[in-house]
Amino acid sequence: MKILLIGSGGREHALAWKIAKNDRVEKIFVAPGNGGTAIEAKCENIDITDIDELLSFAIGESIDLTIVGPEDPLTKGIVDKFKEKGLKIFGPSKRAARLEGSKSFSKDFMKKYGVKTAEYEVFYNHQEALEYLNKCPYPTVVKADGLAAGKGVAICENKEEAVKAVNSFMIDDIFNGAGQKIVIEEFLDGVEASILSITDGKTIIPFISAKDHKQVFDGSKGPNTGGMGVSAPNPFVTEEVLKDFEENIMNNTLQGIREEGFDFKGIIFFGLMITKKGSYLLEYNVRMGDPETQSVLNLMESDLLELIESALNEDLENAEVKWNTGACVNVVLASKGYPGSFVKGYEITVDNEVKDKVFIAGAKLEDGVLKTNGGRVLSVVGIGKTVEEAREDAYKSIEKVNFKEKYYRSDIGLV
Structure with missing residues (x-):
């Protein structure tokens, strides 16, 4: 198989790494990719971001399957365009992608289908x-x-x-x-949880839970970022929380997807707030989260490509997702100053013994040298029988990854 993977972040590096494990995969073209996908097994970066150019490339290269990483091309209708040409592509249609693309649309959808969420008002x-x-x-x-x-x-x-x-x-x-246009909504006091899931429009299978740490400084202080680290599974997602989520959020969402006639064969990500009054849905994402993906895929025993094919064939009701026991902690190494201004172009060194634990995001390969090229530069993952062990493993590995003005939180995985 020849795969086209769209995106350039740590999520895409993790997706490429996981998909490459399937023996049927011969080549993964990553558009535009990053310094990590440039050297990942079976991968080749291609410098294309325009949707029409990606479509021409997929036709010209006889691509067997396209997987869309980020939200932007999904909300712009890349799935619809590829399907019009008879190409296989994993992701929701433009209409379904509004669940992420418009907060007001998604909140109205939640209200219509009885999905438990915070009270809100929309303002133009x-x-x-x-x-x-x-x-x-x-x-x-x-x-x-x-x-x-x-x-x-x-x-x-x-x-x-x-x-x-x-x-x-x-x-x-x-x-x-x-x-x-903005949404002003009720503040919910509790603990956030991320539940990535896969759907074929008829079935939703939730993945293992994760706990994202959004704020830039230790103790969850400072401005929000794209995510500074993740631990999985989320210790707050108990059997009781999961049951509440499935009954009051996931199943109602699926009913809405069916009744609205959404063409949705892709990832649906549930951002939850676990409160004393139960779990509430904060938001939908219609793609894998970053940095959740790096942790979740490290714990996934099942073949991701086979799961994607089951979704495309509308056969998820017969699929099962298997998970490795234990935990994974993923710590983001950022450029000092992020999410504000920062300097790019510093050389990154990674010891060979931890190379398989590093997922590149904002970095590029320049004349064989990896250099910083963004705010969130890379993720370092640790695996263990417990979150504590995984955390220790991640922070030990971080000592063997270096670049000038490296910054990271020291409390990822501490509840």
Whole structure:
């Protein structure tokens, strides 16, 4: 098989690594890829990001299957375009991808199908949003409606912070249009959990749970990032929580997907808040999370490609996902200054003994040398019988990965 994998992050490096394990896979073209996929087994980076150019490449190279990593091409309709040409592609249609592409659309969908979620209001008008801030309870949550690279959420402790968030989203337009419409919703106090799942539109199979650490500094302080690390499984996702999730969130979501007639053969990611009153859905993503993917795929015993094929064949009801016992902790190494300004171009050295534990994200291969090229540079994973063992393994390995101005949280995996 020849595979086209779209994306350039740590998620895509992990997907390429996992898919390459299947003996039927001969070649994986990664578009545009990164410094990790450049040297991963069976992989070749191709410098294409335009959807029409990717379509031409897939036709010209007789690609057997395309797998879409990030949300942006999904919300722009890449799946619809590929299917129109009779090509196999894994991911939701443009219409179904609105579950991630529009916060207001997804919240209305949740409400319509009885998916347990926080109370909310949608605002198109800046003045009306400011007026609402006079009467809403605090803390409150302000969300950009559109895609904002995982950074479009502000938890506001008081009216002053909320006004600042609304102004920066709607007036200053810090998310280039994504915040022109906003959602203001009830603040839920609890513990977050990520549950990645696979669906064929008729069945949803949840993967092992994960705990993401979004904020940049230890103790979950500082600004939100795309994610600074993950532990899996999430110790807060008990059997009771999982049952509540399946009954009040997952099954109702599936009902909605069916009744809306969504063409959805792909990944659906549930971002949960576990509270004293039960589990609530914060958001949907319609693709694998990053850095959750690096942890979850390290624990997956099943063949990912075979699972994807089952989804495309609408046969997930007969599929089973097997998991290795134990835990995985994934720590993100970032450029100092992220998520603000930072310097690129520093050489990265990785000791041979830990190479299989490193997933590259914001780094490129330049004349055979790996160099930093982004905010979140790479992930280092640790495996163990427990989260504590996995955590120890990850932090030991980090000592053998170096670049100038390396920054990471020291508390990933500590609950």
